[in-house]
Amino acid sequence: MAAQGFLLIAGFLLVLFILSRPLGTVLARMINDTPLPGLAGVERGIWRLLGVRPQEMGWCQYLVALLLLNIFGLIVLFALLMFQGVLPLNPQNLPGLSWHLALNTAVSFVANTNWQSYAGETTMSYLSQMAGLTVQNFLSAATGIAVIFALTRAFARQSVTTLGNAWVDLTRITLWVLLPLALIIALFFIQQGVLQNVLPYQPFTSLEGVKQLLPMGPVASQEAIKMLGTNGGGFFNANSSHPFENPTALTNFVQMLAIFLIPAALCFAFGDAVGDRRQGRTLLWAMSIIFVVAVAVVMWAETQGNPHLMALGADSNINMEGKESRFGILASSLFAVVTTAASCGAVNAMHDSFTALGGMVPLWLMQIGEVVFGGVGSGLYGMLLFVLLAVFIAGLMIGRTPEYLGKKIDVREMKMTALAILVTPALVLLGTALAMMTDAGRSGMLNPGTHGFSEVLYAVSSAANNNGSAFAGLSANTPFWNCLLAFCMFFGRFAVIVPVMAIAGSLVNKKIQPTSIGTLPTHGALFVGLLIGTVLLVGALTFIPALALGPVAEHLSLF
Secondary structure, rough: HHHHHHHHHHHHHHHHHHHHHHHHHHHHHOOOOOOOOOOHHHHHHHHHHHHHOOOOOOHHHHHHHHHHHHHHHHHHHHHOOOOOHHHHOOOOOOOOOOOHHHHHHHHHHOOOOOOOOOOOOHHHHHHHHHHHHHHHHHHHHHHHHHHHHHHHHHHHHOOOOOOOOOHHHHHHHHHHHHHHHHHHHEEEHHHHHOOOOOOOOOEEEOOOOOEEEEOOOOHHHHHHHHHHOOOOOOOOOHHHHHHOOOOHHHHHHHHHHHHHHHHHHHHHHHHHHOHHHHHHHHHHHHHHHHHHHHHHHHHHHHOOOOOOHHOOOOOOOOOOOOOOOOOOHHHHHHHHHHHHHHOOOOEEEEEEHHHHHHHHHHHHHOOOOOOOOOOOOHHHHHHHHHHHHHHHHHHHOOOOEEEOOEEOOHHHHHHHHHHHHHHHHHHHHHHHHHHHHHHHOOOOOOHHHHHHHHHHHHHHHHHOOOEEEOOEOOOOOHHHHHHHHHHHHHHHHHHHHHHHHHHHHHOOOOOOOOOOOOOOOHHHHOOOOOOHHHHHHHHHHHHHHHHHHHHHHHOOOOO
8 A cells, every 4th residue: 555655646746747837837927927929919908908007016006906806806705695595596595694604605715715614505506606606716816826926026026116917917817827727627527527507406316215306506617716726615515525526536636636736836937937947946845845744644644544443343444434435545645635735625535534643734734834835826925935934044044144036035024924924823823712712612612522622723723724624523604603714714814915915025126136045056955954844843833832722721621
């Protein structure tokens, strides 16, 4: 089984890198504000049609444009979910959502989290799924990519005040990257058996003679962008373990590739855009090393399982609980790491049923900020925050001014970096503490003891880091939990984007120096090690204090 696991990981990364390299070239052209071949005239027509003036923006204008788009999308989606009961494309006559569930869901999809406190097939109309959730899957992904476009330009440019045009970037990302790739993936899913229709649910009689309804819906179109945009919100409650969303081993492999495709391509694009491909490869190496170690640990833990089962007379101690037999241990373990290393949250197995060590790794991957490939855009700008921190530490060690790509890292950049890095640990720890201190928070716990605490910690970590997966065992569809998680999701997304854009605005004005310790041309391996060490160090800011919260809460009789 070890050989099978090695081949699965190696094959996955090989295909990923082969596909992401040409996509990285396309993204680099967009970062450099170069229209794709044959599309310059089409774009000029689009700008005139939309009334967009393609003049470049400063960082404040760029940030305001992104925030206005997302706030407007949140309001529209909230209204759509509240009034879906009187809107068309609702063959099952599903009612509108409660205000707190509509708020939670709207924030969730706008923030690229896709936390779901509901079962999709019994809650959402087709109109809500298509015009509400799927649209936000595109826009939230485009927002994350646009932010990394701006930050990359800040490193590549010098002595200017502009970072591009937000509306131009969002339009290009949506029309020339997300839509074509999502269409290709959706057609492949349909060929493999994923549903794509707007029919009413179909009645049927099971072999046992029980009359049931077979759910229908436009699944493939939402499934494609759900994975490609690292969104993760499933059309069905069972998410990617449902055979109508993920029917075969091949669709399972393609879904994992889709999650990592754009994040990996952005690393290549970063190297191309700043004029030094070694930088992109360095980031990719750091991500890949952490990823491979994480996958190996989860695979080992799940294949070892629980040795007590053998003592009780079981035929095997391999942990198949909560996993689909058509995927098995290894593919389920790989999927769990992929979806939590990226800010996706889609699942093809029940993470709550993983072993203690197997469940700890996905939790930790979220708590380090999901920078191991990460979400589309958010993973790379999150990793670049760690890069700035790493070169700052390196500068202190050798006694010179920290620099990266020739740009000096001053007090302003480090303040913004520290703020961006500390946002999510603060949300996780304070949110978990608030939930454990209140009756409304504890009332949602279905499991007593320390595992119930782990489910709470996982839920808040998932929300604050914009993942969306869950340990389950927590009744989160209550006013308290919907509002708490909505708060964590909103600020976990935008309270990081604001300082990142401030860093971009500060760096773009600086001239590139002739040398840079961040480049480290002869010590690339050292820089990879320093970067990984920084990620591990910052991850401890959440993980170690969170572990301490459990015994404290139990001592105070909060369980």
